[in-house]
Amino acid sequence: MALNKTPADNTPSCNEELYAKHEKIYPRAVSGLFATWRVMGVLVLLGAYYFIPWLNWDNHQAVLFDLPDRKFFIFGLTFWPQDFFYLAVLLIIAALSLFFFTTLAGRLWCGYACPQTVWTEAFLWIERKIEGSRNKQMKLAKAPWSARKLRIVGTKHFIWIIFSLWTGFTFVGYFTPITELWASSLAITLGPWETFWVFFYGFATYGNAGWMREQVCIYMCPYARFQSAMFDKNTLVISYDDARGEPRGSRKKTDNREDKGLGECVDCTLCVQVCPTGIDIRQGLQYQCIGCAACVDVCNQVMEKMDYPKNLIRYTTENAIEGKPTKIIRPRIIFYSILLLATTSALIYAMLVRIPLELDIIRDRNALYRETNEGLIENVYTLKVINMDNQAHDYSLHVTGIEQLKLIQRQENIYVPSGQVISLPVRVQVDPINIKTAASDLTFTLQSKSNKELIVIEAGRFIGPLIR
């Protein structure tokens, strides 16, 4: 059974016999419970995306990924490259959520939250406002080019392009302060790379949401393909209830359908018309189905009009369709939830106890150790003190690990401005009689003088001769 496309001219040129020209899909407008949820999703997600870069926090943009400076601001938290581990944990959480939600209820991401869906919905809305309903759009597409068609189609693409440029501009605004970006754009003094990325992401938005649409979901997205590997018989998927619906056929509302030997499906094909990927859900679950539940909404409207019970097409499980009991709480679900809960709690905890101070100890390696004129043994260290706080600090340093050890620094006070790294050479001097092992463990303690909570303890190494 092939894709249920509108019958097209299937005689391609002899060069591209095995490649089909893309037939545009005109999803019919739909309203209902799931459509409302999707609209909410679009408004919240797009709203957040376009609004957040304009927020400020302390003296910087609230969410800013300053790549040249290698500082990543997320509201009150400032992340440095050393914190990239947290990003890895975040990605693990994202993957675990994917497994969890997909096993539970199928392609929730695809139908409600995926950027491809969200932006395509926005573009579809614009298209509907300018070109009209599905039938009007199809008529316009078939009509020959005229001044009117040019005007209408031109307006649509113009608005799409403005919207896309705004999207690209906002994207770059997460990496360069957006107010500066705006000022530069108005004065046409944008740098070459900023200009490139604004247009690149603008073009990507326009291309993906304006033209490619379901082609991304059907051919390009790897997520689409491996989601089915995560379904099982207890996963909530969108299904047409064959047993209730068949045999399908049109009839009058006043007819008694049992007498006519018909199922509940009136074969209105509305479920096919609203489908953004162009499938017929009555043929069963297909890989192209993004789980948007538009068919559920529209079928329910028809069922209501016909006074038939609702949910002929609905979220259900394979077990339920076969008449077997559905188990929501099953080993996979429990396992994923535990992992998800554990990793998320660990991340939140790490964020809460995070200390914006780091000390790296680099022991000089030009010589194992140095002997002074008085016969004392010295090891030299370069300390890197990283102040990740948003204010400057004075720190004090203590070292322990060998009896009567002496720490020699050029100045006692260690001053580091906010967001800076300093290199500090220090010497640890010991009387060799106190050295117990060739390589001794030292403990360096760095503490802020004003805020005693800012304290880090690091291990170092002292190498010296053993006196027997």
Next chain:
Amino acid sequence: MSTFWSWFVAILTIANLIGCYWLIKWATKPRSGEAAEGDVTGHTWDGDLQEFNNPLPRWWLWLFYITLIFAFLYMALYPGSGIYKGSFGWSQTGQYEAEMSKAEQTYGPIFAKFAKQDIPTLANDPQARQIGQRLFINYCSTCHGSDAGGAPGFPNLTDNDWLYGNKAEDIENSILNGRTGVMPAMGGALGEQGVKEVTAYVISLSGRNADTALASSGKTKFEAMCAACHHASGTGNTLIGAPNLTDKTWLYGGSAGIIAKTIRDGRTGSMPPHRNFLGEDKAHVLAGYIYSLRNAQ
């Protein structure tokens, strides 16, 4: 890259690109016996998993052609095919030089400003000291230690003992032109007994206890053979870098055995010249930093 390898790379790359084009053309020809478009191919897996022969979208084909065109363009513009440099003339060294000249534009004025000031002034300027410290950590700390305290064979730059003079110009001279501190091997001329005697005398010069008999014999030999460089009193000669033997600082070690080895086998201390690869301006700032280290202990 030799001519053979150049042709090897060029021919293989271009042939592969042409091969990709041929491949896509070959794959688009339908073969007899193949399932018609939209039909199942007949292969079945796992009982009921079937494969349809559905057409690929045409935009995919066009993307493939675009990548081929991009590849050919790239080969023409950039050095991807052997010796051919590409019409953009891009090279790694070219990019490096462009970045270096850009850095020079940014940082050159800072060093030019400091070049006009004398070293003691630089030693008092916090920005100059910080730049000097970073230069030091980069270029000097491997030998002299990150605290400039030295190591066996590499002088301590924080004490008051200067082999070649303690003036600012002497320090800058050492950095720019390097130094070679040569102590000739005296073992042959002295003989083993002579080495013992001179060692005892040298040890006594800094107030340490040494065998008086050996030391007095050593004194005669010292005045004959060593005073020329180290001065009769043993206080050294900063013009040639002969150390002061009357203080407690020993560049290679102050034990009797090490001093004996120094006398017997000689020493060659090497400070590399930094004028060419560092430039005078950076060396000037470095000298300012070293100058600021004196008396800092």
